[in-house]
Amino acid sequence: MGLSALLALANCDETLTSSVVPQPRPAASAPEPNAYVPPSAASQDLARFYQRVERDLVTRGLLRTDGGGPDTPYDASDLERNFETIAFYSEYPDHAVTATAYTTEGQLSRWSGPVRVQAEFAPTVPPEMRAQDTAQVEAFTARLARLTDHPISVVSRKANFHVFFAGKDDSAYVVSRMKQLIPGIDQPVLDLIANPRANIDCFVIASPTNLSPHRFVRAVVLIRAELPDLMRRSCIHEEMAQGLGLSNDSPAARPSIFNDDDEFALLTSHDEKLLTMLYDPRLEPGVTVENARPVVRIIARELMGQPL
Template structure:
């Protein structure tokens, strides 16, 4: 799976960490009524089915959250938190000019997170209902873990989660232009033509005045994905959009690891989210400044003596 978080530090401008591909020719935007997927979209769905089968045969995409084979202690948790919360997955490849480097400093939401789920025309109505329920359930779980106001709304959202297929790029681009009038062309190009090895991805943005406080996020999850990988994308992209923006090969058991061992949020990842929104840490704090506090919080969460 491939996912990334692109940070923007200019007012309401989303940036991408991946260089854009050629933009598709504009066509008229269809109404958001169900339209059966094209042959190309169905081929992509079959490709993802083969990929999932291969991962499962190799014992990956685990849904057990970890166990005796994946022990970790407070020191592991603190180390992984530093790697995942203070650094970006692609820190030097933003395509927008003028974006500030935020690596080594904590970024997260300070205001309420209002999530809205949206669907491209190629997504079956029954699947839309299922995905919406999963986002709702996950948002409730995240609010409990972070003790931060996180809810699902039908209007005035600041975190949009799109489920869209290969045929839906025009619809998604049109919606993004409505939601973020000054969105960068590079971001639109990426959404219109996502690379085939990207199952899902998320954009997050801050403002120039408060570069470490997120004010908006947009996630895109491919409609052609298998059921399990769609669930995995819901977990990873929304959690990354809250501020766990990096992956680490040392993080285990965790979805914030490119090895695809775990598909769904683990107990380890739940603790990372709790740490991220602990009031003893402030947006913008550097990794060196935060380290003593991070180790205290990690020991508290693990029940180890301070």
């Protein structure tokens, strides 16, 4: 009723001043689709829970940020073994978290074309957190590009590697975006996105094409906005690296973030070498673990400075 009255009044004013050239009115700017919305009480409770978890882990000497040291030695044989486990197999062999029906166990999967990274934020992520997380994603993207010598860069449009930060209240927004970004995404994945299990802080979905099941063309990382700073940075490091092709975890990998024991929060010297190995041109996407072993052995020894 009020809107109709305002429109009628505007039309009347134009009629009364028809001898005067009407001045253009500035168009009202549409609100951004992910404009900030304060989180709910439940989301704030979850944030406090994760703060307690982070404090507990750090108190126990976990979530290390030193990248490894004298207490975590490793040699070329360790690197070779861990690379085989982490790069040739999936953390989700039952495909509970996947966007493809192809089975690629025992074969190398990675990107062949340029990786274009963009951070995206759901409505409940505060502006100051958006700025901080964007800076972290940009810095880590540059690091990944150096380690892999692969074209990996941050973009503002036409991304194919999205890093999402979203809170407990943002399920509908994120599910809608996932449907746009990954056509044909499996329903179990959407269910997981809408209602993440309590033990899942973050995860990545990397998908290839039907014709090239070992060459990734799209990836989406999802990170809980309720996580405190160190746990959020840890998610950035692990999930972005996994989205490049280091898809598995191994309890034997140390020092490494590809280990579910939470000892290390950030990419280690060991993990840097895994990424370099993954994108070595002597290894091709789709190569089997058996055929790759002789080459992996050579690369591991080169990186460690050990004789063949």
